[in-house]
Amino acid sequence: MYRTHTNGQLRTEHIGQEVTLAGWVQKTRDKGFMVWVDLRDRYGITQLIFDAQRTEKGMMEQAQKLGREFVIQISGTVIERESKNPNIPTGDIEILVSKVTILNASLTPPFTIEDKTDGGEDLRMKYRYLDIRRNPVRENLIFRHKVSMAVRNYLSAEGFVDVETPYLIKSTPEGARDFVVPSRMNQGQFYALPQSPQTFKQLLMVGGLDKYFQIVKCFRDEDLRADRQPEFTQIDCEMAFIEQEDILTMFEGLTRHLLKEINGVEVGAFPRMQYDDAMRLYGNDKPDIRFGMKFGELNDIVKHKEFKVFNTAELVVGISVPGANSFTRKEIDKLIDWVKRPQVGALGMVYCRCNDDGSFKSSVDKFYDQEDFAKWAEATGASPGDLICVLSGETNKVRAQLSALRMELAERLGLRNASVFAPLWVVDFPLLELDEETGNYHAMHHPFTSPKPGQLELLDTHPADVKANAYDLVLNGNEIGGGSIRIHDKQTQAIMLRHLGFSEQEAKAQFGFLMDAFEYGAPPHGGIAFGLDRLVAILGGQETIRDFIAFPKNNSGRDVMIDAPAPLDQAQLTELNLKVDIQA
C-alpha cells in the first residue's frame, strides 16, 4: 500500500496519527535548519516538514535534494501547523516526516505545473501529460466526467437504452468528408468512420428500441477551423412514436437537469424562436439572448432620402448599443475598422449617437434629420446614451456582419456573463440550403430530416421555402444540440434524395439498407444530438473545447505528443494493397 490517505484528506482531527502519503513535490522551501515540502496529488496538497532538531541528518539532506515533480512516498506524524494556511483544506496541519522514499525522480518540467503556467499552447500539448497535472486542466476533465455521468443517469432513468453502434461503417460521399479505413480482408475495399451514428440509430427505432442514447465519438475529415477537432463526441439520442414536442420536452428536461445538477442554476421553460425570426432579430441561427441589441430593420424608414448606399441595399439594419454614446470618435472609427476587417467583411458602418438630451448626431446627418433618427431609435430600441450602429447590403451578408458586431460589442461590454445561462430552442429550420458555389441545394440538417406536413410538394417549385421538422438547442450563443423528426417512409426518402441530386442508383447504393428498412414497419421517430465537447465547455463557463479534451489534436489534425499521423511501414501498405501516390 502506497498511502493511507490522499493529500487532500488530513485535518486537525488527524493530529497525532501516523500516516503514509504519496505524490509529487510541488515545491520545497529550504531554510537550512528547516525544509518544507508541498506534496501534491489529484486531491490536494499536504505540507511536509523536516527540521534539524527532530529529523535525522541523512533524511534532512535527502529532503534538501528533492526536486520539483519528484514522486515520493513519506511516512510521518500529523502535527498542528504553526502558521496555518486558510486557503487550502489541509492548511491547519503538516506532516513531521519520519521516512522518505523516492519513487521516481523527475527532470525539470518544460513549464511550471501551476494554475497559471509559463508554458505556451504548443509546449503544453507536446507534454500534455504534464499539463494534465495542472489543476485547471485536471478539473476540466473531472468536470467533463461529471457531465457525462449526469447525462447517462438522467437518460437511463427516462428509459433510454445506451446502444453501441459500429465504428467501422460505410463511406457516404454526401456531406462532410469521411475518414476511411482500408480493409485488409476485403481487398480494395474501405470502411468509413461514422460522422454520426445517424442511420444506425434510425434502424434501432425501426428495430423497436424506442428510446436510444449513446455518448459516442464521431469523425469528420474537414479542414480544421479554430477549435474544431477531427474526432469529437456526441450525446446521440433517438426516440420513436414521438412528435417534435415530445423531443423538445424531453431534452429541455435533460438540459435543465444538467444546469441544476452541474451548475446549481434553475432555469424556467426554454423560450422558442422560429429560425426566420432568429435570422431577422439576431442575424444568426444561434442567438445569444443573454442580452438585448435585437436587430431593427430600417428599410422602410431610410429609403426616402438621397443616401444611395441605403437606397441600393437589399437590407439596412441596425442595433442599439447600450451606453455606447460614451464611445469617443476614435473608438467608433476603430469599430468601423473592425467591421471592415475581411473576417467580417462590411463595407462600412453608419452610426447615430443618441444624446442624453434626446437629440441625435449621426455620420449621415447630411441625408437624414432628427425625425428620421427618432424612427431609427424606435426601430432599434435605442434610448438616450446609446449608440445605433447600422450596416447595409445583401441580406444574408449584412445579417452575418451585424451579428458579428453584436457579439463583439457584447463581449467588450461584458454582457456575455459565463455564469448566466440562457437556453433557447430555434425551430422551423429550412429543409434545404443553397450552396452558393454550385447552385445546388443540400440538406440543411441531413437528408433524413422530414419536411413540415404538406410542404413536400413545394420542393419542386419553391425549394428554399420548405420548412423542416428540425430544431436546435442554443445556449448562450452556441448551438449545443440539434435534431429533427425523420422521414420514416421509403417514398418520401426517395423524393428527398432525388432533390438532393442522388441518382436512383446512388441512393440505393448508399442508403438502400435504410430505405429497405422503412418498408418493414418503420415507426415515426426523431432525435437530437448534442456536441458534448462544447456543452461541457459552456457549462464550465468557457468556450475553448480543447481545454475539455484530454488529448486534443492541433489545427493540422496532428497529435503533437505522440507525433501522429505518421508514415506506415511498406509491409503494412503492401498488406493493405495500397500505394501512397502523392500528386505534386
Next chain:
Amino acid sequence: MYRTHTNGQLRTEHIGQEVTLAGWVQKTRDKGFMVWVDLRDRYGITQLIFDAQRTEKGMMEQAQKLGREFVIQISGTVIERESKNPNIPTGDIEILVSKVTILNASLTPPFTIEDKTDGGEDLRMKYRYLDIRRNPVRENLIFRHKVSMAVRNYLSAEGFVDVETPYLIKSTPEGARDFVVPSRMNQGQFYALPQSPQTFKQLLMVGGLDKYFQIVKCFRDEDLRADRQPEFTQIDCEMAFIEQEDILTMFEGLTRHLLKEINGVEVGAFPRMQYDDAMRLYGNDKPDIRFGMKFGELNDIVKHKEFKVFNTAELVVGISVPGANSFTRKEIDKLIDWVKRPQVGALGMVYCRCNDDGSFKSSVDKFYDQEDFAKWAEATGASPGDLICVLSGETNKVRAQLSALRMELAERLGLRNASVFAPLWVVDFPLLELDEETGNYHAMHHPFTSPKPGQLELLDTHPADVKANAYDLVLNGNEIGGGSIRIHDKQTQAIMLRHLGFSEQEAKAQFGFLMDAFEYGAPPHGGIAFGLDRLVAILGGQETIRDFIAFPKNNSGRDVMIDAPAPLDQAQLTELNLKVDIQA
C-alpha cells in the same frame, strides 16, 4: 402525442379508461365477427379487440386487413378480457378499439418476429433491424446497457474518472495488426485506430489523474476466428500509487457488485491461482472451476512398464470423468475420435474404467496391473463409477488437448451451469512467451508489463522463467479481464523493449513519448481491462458475444446489413493520395 401508455402498462385498474396505444401488429386472429390483434412494442403486448356488434363496419374491415409488423396507432377503451392470459402482465385486459390509424405498412418480414424465429443467422444479420424486434435480441441489448451503467456508477463512486482517449492515434507494428486511417491533411501519413488506450491511460497516470476508466471501442485487424469482432468494447481501467493487491481488491469488488446487482448472486472472496498451477491442474490459463476433473500428472507412475507411448512422452496426464464408467464402448470410441479431430489433435486416448467393485478395466491392461490403476485413480481423484481419460505427448500440446476434452465432457455432462458463477484470479503470468515460429520471445501481456521484483536480471539468461506482475480475471472458464502493474521508469522500459527485439531507434519512434513521460515523475501504476462483450454474454448466461452486439460483423469482417466495407470513389482516393494496388 402518439400514445398515452405503452403496450406493457395496462392492468385491471385501467378498465374503463380511454387510451391511445401505438406499436407493431404481432399477429391477428380473425373469426369473422370478431378480430383480435396483438399490439407489440418494446414494453410488451396488448390485445386489441374489434367485434361486429360494437365496432363500426369500416373499421372492422380495416382490422381484418392489418398485416404482420404494420405500425398502427389505436384509441379505445380498456375492458376486461373474457378469457384472461396469465402468461403476460397485460393478460387481464384488452382494448375495445374506436379508432385505428395505420402509421406505416410493412412487407412480410423475411423471418418471423418471434422468440424462436425461423430465420437463419445470415438472414437475421442482413435484416438486423428486424432481428432486434425479437424479444431475446432486444433484451440482450437492454441487459448490456444495464451492465454498462452498473460498471460506470460503481467506478465513478469509487473515484474513477471517465476520460475519453483519442481514436486517431499512431500505428505500432508490434502485436496485433492495426486498422489504419489515411490522413488527407498530412500527405502520405496515417493514423491508426487503438487496439487499446494502453499508452494513453498510462500517460493519464503520469498526469496525476490517479483513477481512470473508460468503456471504449478497440480495434484489431486480425483474421477473425469464430466469435471475434474487428471492433470490440473494453472496460479500461488504470490506477496510480497502487500495488497488485489494490487492483485485485478493487476489481474483485466491481465484479462482485455486478454479480449481485445484475444476477442477484452473492459470491465470496475470489480464489487465486498461479499461472503455473492453472496450467498444471487445468491445462489452461482460464480454468472453469465450476466443476472438478483436475488434471492428475502420471509420469511418475506410468513410466516403469513397457508401454512405449507413455515412456517416450514428455507428459502423461489424466482426468477422472465423474460417473462416466457408464459410457458404452461405442461412446468411448467416439470420445477417442473426438480427441483425434484436427481441432484437438491428440494421437489417441488411453482410458481406465473404475468399476463399482473397486476393480479397473483399461485399454492398456496388457501393460499395467490393478495396482498401477489404483495409483492412476489416486492421482486423478477417481472413484468407483468414474472413467479415467489419459493423454500423453509434448507438455504444452497435451495440456491443451486434455483441457479441451475436460471442457467438452463438462458440457456433455451438464456441469457448465450458466447460473453458477465461479470467478478466479490467475496470477503470476510469465512475462514473455516464445513464438514457436520465429523463435523470438514476445510480451505475453504487453510490452509495458513489469517483471516481478528482482527478476529483470533473468531476462538475459532464463527469459522464459521471468514472472510478471500480471493477472487475469477468469469467470466460468472465460478470461473476462486482464491487467498488470506497469513499468514506470525509462530504463526498465528500454531494457524490456530491447528484449522484445526493438532497436533503440524503433523504441524511440514508437514509444519515445511514453519513455519521455517516465522521466518527469511517473508514479507507480497498473490497471486492468475487461472485455465488455464477453463479460455481458457470460453474465447473461450465454457465450456468443455476437448476440450482445447491436450490429455485429461476420467472420469476414463485413457488415452484411449496410454492405461494408465497400470500394471508394476515385475522387476520395485521389484526395487521400492513395492508389489501390492489389497483388495477384
